[in-house]
Amino acid sequence: MLNHADFQNRSEKICVVGLGYVGLPLAVLLAKKYSVVGFNVSLARIKELKNNIDRTNEVDSETLQDCNVEFTDNAEKISECKLIIITVPTPIDQYRNPDLQPVKKATGLIGRYLSKDAVVVYESTVYPGVTEDICVPILERESRLSWKKDFHVGYSPERINPGDKEHPIEKIVKVVSGDTSEISNLLAEIYGSVITAGVHLAPNIKTAEAAKVIENTQRDLSIALMNELSLIFNKLGIDTKDVLEAAGTKWNFLRFEPGLVGGHCIGVDPYYLTFKAESLGYHPQIILAGRRINDYMGKYVAENTVKLLIKAGRAVKASKVLILGLTFKEDISDIRNTRVIDIYNELAEYDVDVYVNDPYANKDEVKHEYDIGLTDNIDDHKPYDAVILAVKHRKFVEELGLEGIKAISSSGMPILVDVKALYSKEEADKLGFLYWRL
Numbered sequence: 001m002l003n004h005a006d007f008q009n010r011s012e013k014i015c016v017v018g019l020g021y022v023g024l025p026l027a028v029l030l031a032k033k034y035s036v037v038g039f040n041v042s043l044a045r046i047k048e049l050k051n052n053i054d055r056t057n058e059v060d061s062e063t064l065q066d067c068n069v070e071f072t073d074n075a076e077k078i079s080e081c082k083l084i085i086i087t088v089p090t091p092i093d094q095y096r097n098p099d100l101q102p103v104k105k106a107t108g109l110i111g112r113y114l115s116k117d118a119v120v121v122y123e124s125t126v127y128p129g130v131t132e133d134i135c136v137p138i139l140e141r142e143s144r145l146s147w148k149k150d151f152h153v154g155y156s157p158e159r160i161n162p163g164d165k166e167h168p169i170e171k172i173v174k175v176v177s178g179d180t181s182e183i184s185n186l187l188a189e190i191y192g193s194v195i196t197a198g199v200h201l202a203p204n205i206k207t208a209e210a211a212k213v214i215e216n217t218q219r220d221l222s223i224a225l226m227n228e229l230s231l232i233f234n235k236l237g238i239d240t241k242d243v244l245e246a247a248g249t250k251w252n253f254l255r256f257e258p259g260l261v262g263g264h265c266i267g268v269d270p271y272y273l274t275f276k277a278e279s280l281g282y283h284p285q286i287i288l289a290g291r292r293i294n295d296y297m298g299k300y301v302a303e304n305t306v307k308l309l310i311k312a313g314r315a316v317k318a319s320k321v322l323i324l325g326l327t328f329k330e331d332i333s334d335i336r337n338t339r340v341i342d343i344y345n346e347l348a349e350y351d352v353d354v355y356v357n358d359p360y361a362n363k364d365e366v367k368h369e370y371d372i373g374l375t376d377n378i379d380d381h382k383p384y385d386a387v388i389l390a391v392k393h394r395k396f397v398e399e400l401g402l403e404g405i406k407a408i409s410s411s412g413m414p415i416l417v418d419v420k421a422l423y424s425k426e427e428a429d430k431l432g433f434l435y436w437r438l
Contacts, residue, residue, distance in 0.1 A: 325391020
């Protein structure tokens with residue numbers, strides 16, 4: 001059986017499959033102590049990485065240049081590795097059901113190149129049971145090897161927080177699990193050698209899978225509560241931020257804020273858990289209620305923008321509205337499952353001319369995913385009848401204050417919809433804004 005020393009002396013290699021927001025930082029970190037192969041099916045992605053370019057901005061050029069990862073799109077390289085870590089995305093489909101195709105395809109590919117005694121570890125978010133009940137049979141079929149006799153599996157949920165430089169991968173406790181105690185210990189030693197925050201050994205794979213899926217479910221529900229409170233306070237004529245600041249003076253008040261909930265984790269993971277629960281005959285109530293509230297918020301923002309246009313005496317049809325930010329969170333380029341698109345689509349239903357500016361998003365990806373052409377220069381289409389600050393990018397904070405927004409707005413009463421509550425309501429009122437925030 002494999003042991004830690006086999007990897008320490010570099011006689012055995014580690015392969016990280018999928019080099020996105022999760023896989024690339026992991027591969028670079030592991031390469032500090034082990035021989036690492038970084039595999040991705042996209043030749044374009046491999047070429048970029050070999051040229052020290054990471055379009056996700058999670059790893060800088062200098063770090064890529066100095067790392068010893070062997071980047072490749074050659075699947076045969078997988079057969080040279082005894083530890084294979086899968087970090088491909090697990091999205092949801094149009095019906096909000098788990099889309100396991102990426103992880104199934106990756107598993108099938110790995111199975112065709114799986115060598116005897118290898119260990120396959122999944123980091124992709126899944127519902128409890130996917131690793132052993134769905135992935136293992138694929139590995140057995142494609143490799144013609146027997147589970148626990150010829151190969152082993154493990155699960156170690158990713159905890160990458162894109163764009164967060166204060167909490168890099170090595171500073172976040174890693175949950176690990178294996179199909180036997182020996183595999184669990186092996187994974188704990190390997191991950192533990194590079195994760196300075198330490199590791200938590202889960203008793204089994206299903207527990208580790210469940211732990212991952214509830215981390216973001218809990219956060220989703222907490223934000224849903226804030227969003228529902230925002231809906232109520234708006235009807236009462238109370239400013240939500242003022243309420244939260246007052247409540248936050250109590251030492252045990254948990255401070256969450258209302259907002260759009262998108263991305264590849266918080267806005268997706270709860271559906272994996274509810275799917276599994278419903279397959280067992282239980283219909284989740286609290287989790288799905290929270291999801292309904294959060295999924296509604298983009299439409300809610302757009303509706304209030306229309307109300308402000310009417311209040312300002314402006315025609316809604318053919319009015320010009322600028323949305324600042326499209327990515328699912330600030331200071332990253334990730335547009336997956338961004339809920340800003342809900343604001344865009346709802347405004348388009350009112351025949352509003354919507355312009356979107358995002359200095360971080362990749363124009364080609366935005367065009368391919370949402371068929372939207374980003375506006376490079378916000379001055380090109382001014383004046384705007386309303387401006388929506390949807391994402392709190394650093395560049396907006398540093399370069400675009402209230403005076404700047406007023407300068408690109410229509411004459412008369414400028415309209416600002418501050419989704420992220422970035423600006424001072426008092427200052428906005430002094431400058432004559434018709435100001436609204438969640």
